[in-house]
Amino acid sequence: MRRNGALALAFHTAFVIFMLAPIAIVCWVAFTPTGFLSIPVDEFSLRWFKAIGRYPEFIDAFWNSVGLALTSSVLALAFSVPAALALARYQFRGREALTALFLSPLMIPHVVLGIAFLRFFTQIGLSGSFTGLVVSHIIVVLPFAMRLVMAATAGMDRSVEHAAISLGASDWTVFRRVTLPLILPGVLSGGVLAFIQSFDEVTMTVFVAAPGTMTLPVRMFLYIQDNIDPLVTSISACVIAITAVFLWAIDRLYGLDRLLSGHGRD
Amino acid sequence: MNRQQSTALTPWLLAGPALLLFLGVVLVPLIMTGMLSFHDFSTSKGIQPVFLLKNWEEVLTDSYFHEMFARTLRVALWVTLACLVLGAPEAYVLSRMSPQWRGVFLLVILGPLLISVVARTLGWALLFGGQTGLINKALMGAGLIQSPIPFMFTETGVVIALTHVLVPFMVLSVWTALQRVDLATENAAQSLGASAFTTLRRVVLPQALPGMLSGAIIVFALAASAFATPAIIGGRRLKVASTLAYDEFLNTLNWPLGAAVAVLLLLGLTATIVGSNRLVERRWAQVFQ
Secondary structure, eight states: OOOOOHHHHHHHHHHHHHHHHHHHHHHHHTTOOSSSSOOOSSOOOOHHHHHGGGOHHHHHHHHHHHHHHHHHHHHHHHHHHHHHHHHHHOOOTTHHHHHHHHHGGGTSOHHHHHHHHHHHHHHHTOTTOHHHHHHHHHHHHHHHHHHHHHHHHHTOOTHHHHHHHHTTOOHHHHIIIIIHHHHHHHHHHHHHHHHHHHHHOOTTHHHHOOGGGOOHHHHHHHHHHHOOOHHHHHHHHHHHHHHHHHHHHHHHHTOHHHHHHTOOOO | OOHHHHHHHHHHHHHHHHHHHHIIIIIHHHHHHHHHTTSEEETTTEEEOOOOSHHHHHHHHOHHHHHHHHHHHHHHHHHHHHHHHHHHHHHHHHHTSOHHHHHHHHHHHHGGGGSOHHHHHHHHHHHHSGGGOHHHHHHHHTTSOSSOOOOTTSHHHHHHHHHHHHHHHHHHHHHHHHHTSOHHHHHHHHHTTOOHHHHIIIIIHHHHHHHHHHHHHHHHHHHHTOOHHHHHHHTTTSOOHHHHHHHHHHTSOOHHHHHHHHHHHHHHHHHHHHHHHHHHHHHTGGGGO
16 A cells, blocks of 8 residues: 655645644633633633533533434334335335435435424424424434445345244244344444434524423524623533544444445445 | 235335325425415514415515525535545545554544534634634734634635535545545556656546545535534624525514525525436446446
8 A cells, every 4th residue: 555645644634633623622712710712721620611500401401402312313213224124125116216205304404404394393283392303303313324224234144034034933033033133233323323413403403492492502502693602612512522432432333434424334 | 915915015014104204294394385485474464375476586586685695605615615625635645544543533534523513613613713713813923914814704714614514524425435446556557657646637536536526516515505604603694595594484584485595495406416416427327336
């Protein structure tokens, strides 16, 4: 393999700084001891992390986000595992159209989805409800789960299934005892990716959430629109830290590039 | 039921629940939004379920909307260009690294995709303005500029922050394309006497091109419909299509007009994506097989 030259490495260094700078500065400013935004140099303080405890609206929003992300990612998996099996294994008329339909939320702008859901939920009396939030999040995260489950299913060796069938196992037993364990890494990774996408979603949720069902990113967004102060940097630093732990774990488990490009492990 | 029938039905039974969910909760709301854009609105009477072209006339003829859609397009094009210029070379540099370092840097570069876009944009707001505006401090300290460059509430600032948010998609896309490249072709070119530059231009670039194009389509679509970043960096005055639709819905409460803006954004993007996908597939059909 050919090595990178000095110019390439200089470009690479600049690129990495560009990628990390905004994330690093949020975490840095979060440790300021002053009451205003500043870059702490010789004195670091946890005062703004402790201050988060005095804002129950952020704490409530955090738990609401966690509950929402858990519910919607589990339900998205429940819908996408059978659908992915159908799309990956059967040749049937309408297969292409179904795939396009299930992946369409990736291509429809989230603002448009948000508006459509707001209108829809207002008409059917679900506006601002947790149920409405869950339904809308299932739609938005389903394509991520679907792609990874499809990749796992397509790459699976079916001879074990055939063996189980010839030994007299029922369809359900084959699925539960053979298929599911084999595609489990793909299913789990799809679930984790769906969880993170739901936890971070802001554009669509800003239309659907009401004050009582506010998620953390929406709460942060609305707060930042009014003013930026050290409190929101310490909250963001916590969100970044939590995401970093997740990232490290799924990179170990599955490989981040495979997870994000949806190609699965092959 | 005989075996033949049951296999024909099975995929539909498996995909059925998801299909019903999507028909009921994606298709129906989108159609309702399309219909909403033809309704009338007044502050005293609210939304009137009538059919008229008023909102569409306003969106298509008023210079305020022209300016806003032109800005959306301009920002999206600059972001796409910046992502190509930064992301494609970076993917190439990554592909030539040793596996250990590559693993580390893929995590560093792709990781931000999963970090809240609000937190990342907040980082740019901190870097751009006020006491923490390190970029202007550094540029002035180096004597490159005399007075601070305004980044906050400008298109420049929105383009920089959006490039940061979206460039991982370009790296990912080009990186995936480069993984399929046979390293032997590069070595062959070199051994036949091609210079490093010629190898890059005649051997590597053509193989990376499909990745660059699909990356460009993704980045363009996401930049044109981005919301949180333009809302925070651009502020209330520098409107793009998505922030304008948001304002019509949640501040002015003129839902029909907001729906018209949203539907136009959706149609414009769909046309762009479908059109460019056709182009890419026709031109590079053999590469995708």
